[in-house]
Amino acid sequence: MAALAEAIGVDQKTVERWMTTGRTPYRRHRFAVASHLGIDETYLWPDALSREQVASASESEIITVYPHRWSVPRDAWGRLFAKAEREIGVLVYAGLFLSEDAGVQRIFAEKARAGVRVRILLGDPGSPQVTERGADEGVGDAMAAKIHNAMVLYRPLRAIDGVEFRLHRTVLYNSIYRADDELLVNTHVYGVTAPHAPVWHLRKVAGGDITNTYLDSFERVWEGATPLPGE
Structure with a gap:
């Protein structure tokens, strides 16, 4: 408690009042506490912001919207x-384009060696969810084949400490590509690859x-996923 008070520049008794009386700190103090603890402000004080404030902040989270994944600049992923x-986190069924990108794989390897946690979630090729997605996109068994291809292409990366792979059996509504608190989210649309x-x-x-x-x-899918065979 004393360390937190010192870090954000307030008296220790002030922090004690926040914790024991339920008093909501001023906005600048909420932001300082959240930043110091690495926790979102709304998690600590869910009622501190009005709906309008949350909506406004959420709108500010949107950097760009691309009409298609192919319209994302090629170097944006790297x-x-x-x-x-x-x-670093990747949640996909196959995401074959990423596994085929030697530059991205090199970044994953370098980041893992530097201590960054790298987690990659692929669809279980034998799952009914993958079969259904293949049918929805009109590609049939090609979806499972793409996952097998990705697993082969990722083989060198799978040998590096700090890189974790799991298979999920989830109905995905989006593919998620994460770097800390920044994301590229590829929406899934029925009948569209x-x-x-x-x-x-x-x-x-x-x-x-x-x-x-x-x-x-992402975390919910990770918790329910299983390691790749042989790992």
Whole structure:
């Protein structure tokens, strides 16, 4: 408690009042506490912001909206992952385009060796969810084949400490590409293959809810996923 008070420049008794009486700190203090603890302000004080404030902050999280994944600049993926200092996350069924990108794989390897946690979630090729997605996109068994191809292409990366792979059996409504608190989210649209579906470029902003929604979704899928065979 004393350390927190010192870090944000307030008296220790002030922090005690926040914790024992339920008093809500001023906005500048809420932001300072959240930044110091690495926790979103709305998690600590869910009722501190009005709906209008949350909506405004959430709108500020949207950096760009691309009409199709193929319209995302090719180097945007590498630039996103190169920014990561704590966490890289990929949640896809196959995401074959990423596994085929030697530059991205090199970034993953370098980041893992530097202490960044790298987590990659692929669809279980034998799951009914993958079979259904293949049918929905009109590609049939090609979806499972793409996942097998991605697993082969990722083989060198799978041998690096700090890189974790799991298989999920989840109905995905979005593919998520994460670098710390910045995301590229590829929406899934029935009857449309992923390259032709829209992509949201998001960055977490204090008080916003959009990015946290996708980050929480990633964690839920990760918790229910299983390691790749042989790992």
